[in-house]
Amino acid sequence: QQLPSFLYRVLSPTNLSVTLAGLNASRQTSGDNLVCHNHKGHILAGSCLYVGMPPEKPVNLTCWSRNTKDLTCSWAPGGRGETNISTQYKLKYKLRWYGTEKECEDYSHSQPYSCSITQDLHLFTPYEIWVEASNLLGQAASDIIILDILDVVTTDPPSGVTVSRVGQLEDQLSVRWVAPPALKDFLFQAKYQIRYRLEDSQDWKVMDDVGNQTSCRLAGLRPGTVYFVQVRCNPVGIYGSRKAGIWSEWSHPTAASTPHSERLMSGSCDSKSSGDSNSTLRRELKQFFGWVLQGDKS
Incomplete structure (x- = not known):
């Protein structure tokens, strides 16, 4: 795509000033090419442009330990999140008082912005942990958190x-x-x-x-x-x-x-069982008192 003439200014036979604004983010990690041609179409010079933003300070750094066997931490990109160009995040840690700085190596492929420390963990000793973000336009680091693995066990x-x-x-x-x-x-x-x-x-x-x-x-x-x-x-x-x-x-x-309830619902009446009960009661009364009811055929 050729740039309109109002976007560039010739400073000298060998120098050119170009001002670009309102560009879309780079769609590929290799950037976008800016090429200068002469009037015959021959390439005079070129440059690679990376359209994006420098990273902001990572936030929401949270860590937990599964059964004290590892230490997993996750975080979120700062600011608006997406820098629109390739940005690398590194989780770093060290023992608070006497440790050397180390970088987490087991980054999660299924969950972005997450890494697990699985070797040489120390209990009863606090760690300092932070995240560093960097790309071609700049770098930033999160706040340092201090924790003991035993305080974040799940x-x-x-x-x-x-x-x-x-x-x-x-x-x-x-x-x-x-x-x-x-x-x-x-x-x-x-x-x-x-x-x-x-x-x-x-x-x-x-x-x-x-x-x-x-x-x-x-x-x-x-x-x-x-x-x-x-x-x-x-x-x-x-x-x-x-x-x-x-x-x-x-x-x-x-x-x-749960078992099914065998109790009758409140307000209901089972006429068959009620009739059977009355007949049984009449027979028992007749046998006990020797009553003979007129017209009774039992």
Whole structure:
């Protein structure tokens, strides 16, 4: 595409000034070519243009550790987010007092702006963690966060979740589960949550007061109804940590149904059973008192 003459100015036989505005973002990582031709169409010079913006400070840096075996951090680009040109993000970290700076190497392919540290992790020692962003137009760094891995631990979901009836109680179900295996010997103060819903509903009801027990009874349920139940764990207090802990993912849904109610609905009347009851009562009265009712043919 040829530029109109008002966009450039010839400074000398060998120098040209070009002013471009309102350009669309570069569509390819190699940039866009700007080429200068003479009046015969021969190329005199060229340059590669990258149309975009320098990165802004990354924000929302958050980290968590699955079973103390790794440390995963995620973040978001700063400002308007997209720079419109290739931008590289590096997650960096070091032990707060005596560590050397290192770069995270296991970047997620499925989740952008995420990386996991899987080797040489230290417990009971705070880390300094930050993100650096750079492209051809500039660079920026996030704020540094300081954390101890034990304060950001999350576990696997509880396993072995079972849901069963409580005898013939039509409004109750019993829920049992096993503590997450990887940390079960350290979850002395762990908390659990249960949520459940009707089979034909997407609205979950959450029970927060389960505490650190591994069983619970759901009450006030509908008779003859299928319920889906899930459980999750919060490793609060692990290794003496005083932080609130991070909830695990919910366990896979487990289904069970409450017994059907055998009680008659209020205000209903079963005429057949009522008649049978009256006939039985009359026979018992006749036998006990020896009454002979006139016209009775039994």
